Amino acid sequence: MSNNVLAFAESRGGDLRRAALEAVTAARAIADVRGGAVHAILFGAPGIGAHAPRLGAHGADSVIVVEHAAFAQNNPEAVAATIAAHMGRGYGALICPASATGKDIAPRVAAKLQVPVASDAVAMTANAASITVTHPGYTGKILQTLTLTATPAVVSVRPGSFLPKENAKAGAVEVLAPVGDPAASRVKVTETATGNTAKLDLGEAPVIISGGRGLKEAANFTLVEELAAAFGNAAVGATRAVTDDGWRPHADQIGQTGRLVSPDLYIACGISGAIQHLAGMRTSKTIVAINKDKEAPIFKIADYGIVGDVLEILPVLTAAVKQAKASG
């Protein structure tokens, strides 16, 4: 068994995703235990290889660059086929980000290699023979310890759990041709619509300001957005009630069937705290809740609760945060 580890360096729209650096960081830790090397594999339209030095800076000994015009859009079939074929060169493990893209790729590759996958690892330990992961299940209410006994071990790592660590390695570029014709994939991504690219993603933002029905109408979400803007490092989330009503896009939903987040600070605005919602945010480090009903379940888990009208309190809080930020 090879001690080398392959990391899937996710990109989108010609840019490297932060999750790519996290996958390389997680791969580095395994390779160091086993005395192996880390190779990062990077797909994209011609020119994507320019990102190789950043992967090297985070611990990739070499960067396998696969460029093709048909990788301008996500192309999961060709990516998975190419990774699976490249794994034949001998790797002990493949690490993918547990992002929407990474969780699409990992099981495809694992099945091609006839091995299992452990998804969404929040912690990971390796010895010479196996990898053991901590995997949150049951909507985050149970932590499962799982051991992969198959080789190679395929793992996806939850964004935010393996923070990118600088660890300069050679990052030597090796060009690889895709397997088959990527333009002939059966699954075709015809368009990727990015919203506001300056907007922080819920999985990456250190602060999340989230709104619920207590905001009374969709237009009042501007108050939530203004508070997020005052923080400067905040993303905006929502409850299922609100996304079901079309006030916010479905992708903003935090909860059991939406995104699971654990930012440093979570501010719940006009959110009562249905179990469905708590499942998605209960692991946040600090929780603030603003709600007019003092019996609301959100107050049972909030570190700091304020009882009152969210429409009245939010502008005052926004002004106070702006002032605090300005005074450093």
Add this chain to the structure above:
Amino acid sequence: MKIAVCIKRVPDMDVRFKIAPSGTAVDESGLKFDISDFDGYAVEAALQIREKLNAGEVVVISLGPDVVQETLRKAMSMGADRAVQLKAETIPADSYAIATALAAELQGGGYDLILFGRMSIDTAHGATGAMTAELLGLPVVNAISKLEFDGGTAKMRRELEGAYELVECALPAVVTIDEGIARPRYPSLKGIMAAKKKPLEIRPAQLAEPRLVLDAMALPPERSAGRIIGEGSAVVPELVRLLKEEAKVL
């Protein structure tokens, strides 16, 4: 259109779980069970396709011990035409092992569309659908929130972090369903009566040897009890002070 929907029986999440003495299972006493959330959306999506085309068949498949028959009956009471139980004493943690059993059942079944939920709400790996597709040699589109048909081509939308993809794929295909597609219907009394007479076949699950092994389950550390610091906007300065000095997040 012949549609298969692979569903899983899971406990209701709206509880405080206890770990069983074995340390590798949930204490099931007092728990209620139902179709896993995303699998329920998949069943609803299949029923809506059949209704729109006014033709076709919806077959529900579940792997597990005999209690999964109850889950299959629920899907049939919603409107699925027939069901298959792939009998196994326990459900392994290894999605690949499960996918081998599902692929063996689905192979040669003549399905145009095979649906899964994007992940089970309990073990939450989100891998079984894609792995089954690979084993069947079929294309797969994961975690879609919209699905339409244009002749024999499925047109779908997939949510990403802060973005979405529009994806096309010719049938037959495997598709895994995210939320947003269809809220599952409640079974009608008529549906519940009809489900009792619908065919439910039982076959042994042909599981591969599991190589993802559950060593232990643990409850995450409890949050300390919540604290209300006051009422109204007058408390905002105190909140800002606490965020700065105590929580150190501002």
